[in-house]
Amino acid sequence: MTSSSGSEEERSLARMTGVEKWFGKVQALKGIDFEVRPSEVVGLVGDNGAGKSTLIKVLSGYHLADKGEIYFEEKRVNITSSLDARKLGIETVYQEQALAPNMSISRNIFMGREPAKPLGFMDKKSMDRGSMEALESIGLHLRSPDALIATLSGGERQGVAIVRALHFKAKLVILDEPTIALSVKEAREVLDFIKQLKREGISVIFITHNLYHVFPSADRFVVLGLGEKIADVEKKDTSIDELAELIVKPPSHD
């Protein structure tokens, strides 16, 4: 690694400090510091209910934090809606299906951002072309942009969701359990999509329960447990076994 790229990595793309989030009497996030650097894949892991989804939903504008600050490209930002987040270049593929099953591929990819002709009518040609090109670019060959999402396999759906993030020049793509409920082959496809994102200089936050999926893809790992950050380690300083132990261990207070 050259020294110039080393100083590059010192800069953060997105940084969250002291983030707290309450749901009624449940504190889902207890003062989390979290950062992502340019072109970095961060594996965000932890047990069920650890707060992973909540943390990224704060970053993507779905939830509002009760406390804490967010910096994007070293500037303090206020993210109060998913629109704010996307304006910055943060795209999220949510754990809950983020696609509309009875709508076509191209209508899903351009949902909420339809290219329009005068009077606001959709430019269907450019939607169809744009979506097919984007799908090809991550190596996903689908028959037609008019196919309904409900007719696709799980892996293909994740591909469409990722393409939607990619197409809009995201700087940071957040994937919440993109490989859950996928066959081995489909999961491998999704992992290839993630490599493709990194090659294009896009940062990725990858949430999963499957350490075997995240370990080869990620550069760094952040472990959450019961709303606290338990560990933040570079890949070279850890192993799958160590991460697995950290995940099951309750947070220690000293």
Place this chain on the structure above:
Amino acid sequence: MSDSKLRLVRSFFNYRFFSIFLVFVALLLFFGFFSPHYRFTSLANIKILLGPGSEFSIIALGVGLLMVSGEFDLSVGSILVFCSFMFIRLFEIGMNLFLAGFITLGLGALLGFLNGFITTKARIPSFITTLGTMMLWRGVTLLLSLGYTRPFDTEVSPLLGSILTGKIGGVIPAQAIWFGAFGLVLGLVLHLHKFGNWIYATGDNKQAARAMGINTDRVKTICFMIVGVLCAFVAVMQIVRVSTFTSRAGDGWELKAIAASVVGGTSLMGGIGSMAGVFLGALTITVIENGLVLLRIPYFWTYIIFGLVIISSVLSSLYLERKRLGRD
């Protein structure tokens, strides 16, 4: 090129649409052959189907659009009657009828807005919100009108009369033209406009739509307002046609409108439906009602037939849908 045209044709005549189309043609043939003295296909009856019959159908178009966004409106009949009362009052004080008409449309939009606002802000299912406003607005109208009918004089504005209820070329009722025009405009909006994409997304997966930055509350509220405006429009149209205000106007239309949408392939869960389907569904409901009267079948049979048609059309479209997904 020809491939994409073919796709367009195929998606237009999708299975749901096709099944309702078959039902519609079968009904036309049935009533055509079996109505006494072939009265169903007489010019007089066709004028009734296309004239007064279109009043209900126009409202059904809006209800179908709203259902695609995932909401219901049980208050259409009551919005209609309240708007009728407003219009007759403005007529009675001698206001210019076009101005009165626009004020009535504004009232319809406001009543629709209230339905949408209450439903989305208080997160009450629209079935409940509009059940409430259904009773409320009809109650208010009864209170203000004391249930009496009031006369309207078409001669005051022959122009308004011919725009809303005239006969094009002496044959085609203006109402049918309005029905076609509203169907076309709403169809363009639903299928080709950005807003239509937002309606589908909102009804199909509200979470996803919100995550993509679509203001689903606003989308739904606008759909409620479209329904309200259509009710107000039909209120004026109906008063001009019958020259009377009655507090029973629009009674029972709410369920008929939902039935028309469902028969036309609209999903009760939202996210699925087409304007062409709702258009045909509305025609189907109108034809059934009219045909049964001509067959001299007692009116209560209408409900039984409606029930059977609704259930069988939902079952057949579900069956076809499943087959399609299975095959793909």
